[in-house]
Amino acid sequence: MDRLPNTLMLMFSAYAVILPVSFGLGIFSAVRQYSLSDTILTTIALMFYSMPIFLIGLGLIMIFSVALRKADLPHLPIAGMGPPGKSRTILTLFPYMVLPVTSLVFIYSAAYMRYVRASVLDVMNQDYVRTARAKGIIERRILLVHVMKNASLPLVTVVGLDLPFLFGGAIVTESIFAWPGMECCFWKALIAPIIRY
Numbered sequence: 001m002d003r004l005p006n007t008l009m010l011m012f013s014a015y016a017v018i019l020p021v022s023f024g025l026g027i028f029s030a031v032r033q034y035s036l037s038d039t040i041l042t043t044i045a046l047m048f049y050s051m052p053i054f055l056i057g058l059g060l061i062m063i064f065s066v067a068l069r070k071a072d073l074p075h076l077p078i079a080g081m082g083p084p085g086k087s088r089t090i091l092t093l094f095p096y097m098v099l100p101v102t103s104l105v106f107i108y109s110a111a112y113m114r115y116v117r118a119s120v121l122d123v124m125n126q127d128y129v130r131t132a133r134a135k136g137i138i139e140r141r142i143l144l145v146h147v148m149k150n151a152s153l154p155l156v157t158v159v160g161l162d163l164p165f166l167f168g169g170a171i172v173t174e175s176i177f178a179w180p181g182m183e184c185c186f187w188k189a190l191i192a193p194i195i196r197y
Contacts, residue, residue, distance in 0.1 A: 006081065007170055007181035013097055014104035015159075022109040023155070026116025027148065033121060041113070048110035057103040057176040064099060079178030100177045104170070108162070115158050119151040126150075 029041045048056070061078055068075035076099055082092045123129065124147055132142050174183035 003181050003185060006179065007174065007183075009093075010097065010100055010104075010174070010179060010181060011170055014101045014108070017101060017105050018108045018112060019155075019159070021105065022112030023116055023152070025109070026113045027120055027143070027151075029113065030117045030120035030124065031143070042117075045110040045113050048106045049114070051107070053103055053107050053172050054176055056106050057099070057173060060099045060103055061176075081180055096177075100173050100179055103173055103176075112155060112158065115155055116151065119154045120147055123147045123151045 025041055025045075029038045032038045064076045065078045066075075077096050078099070081096055082088050086092055129142060129146055132146055133139075170181065171183045171186050173179065174181045175187070
């Protein structure tokens with residue numbers, strides 16, 4: 001129970017960034033279907049979706065912590081939940097959360113962006129959207145009123161199904177960034193039968 005709030009804090013912080021980013025990029029990509037920006041976004045999304053999370057985490061550490069420290073520039077902390085001996089506030093936690101949250105955002109936003117793009121394209125080809133266009137309703141209103149509301153339903157389902165998997169992704173992320181969450185409990189439970197024998 002001491003470690004669960006830390007994992008939930010990391011998880012909900014990541015989802016607070018993942019959902020708006022993936023929804024915005026998915027709609028942007030769907031509206032500009034087959035354009036250069038759509039091709040670039042889709043390629044980047046597929047690239048990040050296929051990368052293992054530990055590779056992204058270690059890459060972020062190398063760039064934003066090690067390389068910046070060597071160049072005597074302001075850098076982000078690598079591990080933990082705050083400076084030792086100080087009370088945890090939003091200001092002390094924020095720099096320590098940037099790298100783990102960013103690594104989760106890269107993986108999950110790439111997947112959700114693809115869902116949103118496909119869902120928006122499907123809704124935009126529906127009869128009621130064509131009827132709204134024929135009535136002369138402006139494109140922004142069609143997107144806000146007709147498309148976004150109906151395109152978000154599959155994403156809500158996928159997010160609900162993926163919530164347990166975020167614990168699995170958080171295990172690797174927490175171990176890379178030494179985040180004191182449920183990861184330690186999972187490893188102890190996994191190794192306990194081996195140590196017993």
